[in-house]
Amino acid sequence: KGDSRAFEWIIRKYQKRIYFTILQLVMNHDDADDVLQETFIKAYTKLDTYNNIYPFYPWLYRIAVNTSLNHQKKKARLRALSIDDLDGNNHNGDLAESPSQLFDTEGNELVEKLKDALQQIPPEQRMVFILRVNDGLSYQEISQTMEISIGTVMSRLSRARDKLRTLLNGYLETKDIKV
């Protein structure tokens, strides 16, 4: 009914869950904060499209995932337009975030490398990978959430895994790490 104060209750109820979902997808707090706000604003403006015979959270989750993806794609496009650093290096591929934002609980170097590698995977592949591996969504659920075909889900997942292995293989060989 257009009561933004009543919507505040919804924000408070779901903000943490949605935030951490987004954070896994965008990998840093500043982007997660932007996307979180955009997600709820979009949800508010689209409330008239929400069918309340279905649970609310999956609907909101879907908005969050798509907003995250759009945000990352936009960021990648902007980055592609950025000039090189003064040292002549193009840091477009270097997406490492501040160490204070990300840490792994076991001090595991491999986890750090995994984080770096994830950020080098294209956003749409990373999204599918995280939704599948981290959130445990089925291909069908990912397909519905991201509004892509199951075939596209499988293909992006396969490419994400290949890329991840390629990025991490070099590290594993230098460290002679047995898995």
Added chain:
Amino acid sequence: MECLEIRPRLGFYLDQSLPSDEVNEIREHLNTCPACLTVVEQMERFESLLGSIAFAEPSYDYWLEVPRKIIARIDFKRRNSWVSSLTGSIRELASLKGVQFGFIGAVATAAIVLFLVKPKISGNDSVSIQVSSTTRTESTQVTLMTPEAPPVPALESGTPTPINKELEGQLPKTVAIAVDRPILKSKSMAPVDNYEADDPGILGNTSLFSLNTVQVKHLRSQDEKSRVQTQQIYPIPFTENVPPKYKPVSTNDDDKPILRTFALDTRNVRSTKGSGVPELPNTVTNIRSNFLETLRIVRESSSLGEKKNIWLSYLGRESDVTYRMLGIYNLAFVLTKIAEDSKGLDEANEAHKFYLAHEKALRSQMGDKGFDDKLAFFQSIIEMQ
């Protein structure tokens, strides 16, 4: 099967999304191919490590700010949505009349927009609602008049909460119960319309600390078995309107203890008769929800210092008188614990000042003896140093 055929399907094999005959083929291959087996093991390892990636949790204040920022943006968009329509209409009109919507037109439109639009984004709007009050025969429906929120002083972390005299004068001295059945004391079984906040028969000293569970016994007659229901009660925000059925205990007697307004939450009652307590207005439930959320976060925190800051932050933004009292009581409890644990001069001083600043509110909730004992305790620490 060749490795080239197998490799693209290993991910789906891990996802268990392949038909059983393919799974068997892949398994057979993995039994004889160390390279492909290594690939599978690597994938499993990487994917299991995904759960080890942890992120620093944003601060408590962040979670308070997010809803405000979002609501402010939503309100701003709504207030200015007509401006977009206006500028759109101007463009349309200009194009219909064959006029070029050139630079001058754009400037003129911008001037109109700036003149008419005064975006007002306030982060802490007070809410005043006015609704009518009604009373029904079987169930008492309470709808509330919430007064304008009193001004809340800005707080810095670590400073005691000042309480101004105006606020003190608004502390409720009467109690009204919005229920569909009388609340009974579990011991005496006598119906209670009014009860004291520190009455151990129903609420106890920790009642204002948390949700209260009250045993409500509905007596029909001596021959009938009474049905016991466990219900939760919670304070509802300050109201000047007391339903006519419930007369105030006293309005002018300063010696009487300060009582509280409560409502029964009948949502979880197993069996109930009658229409129950109607839902309270959203603003009321929001105030209550904010308090309960704060309580939940405090309970999850293991650090007394953090609990203190959480309550300070809550008092900094909550203007409802009833819930401020709860916040003050809870903060007093934490400051007391800090002083007890540390026996430090600064901690004792801080607690002592806080107690004195909120003497009336705390005396009403702890009782005079409880309050004086605590004060004496802090004094003893201060004198020892």
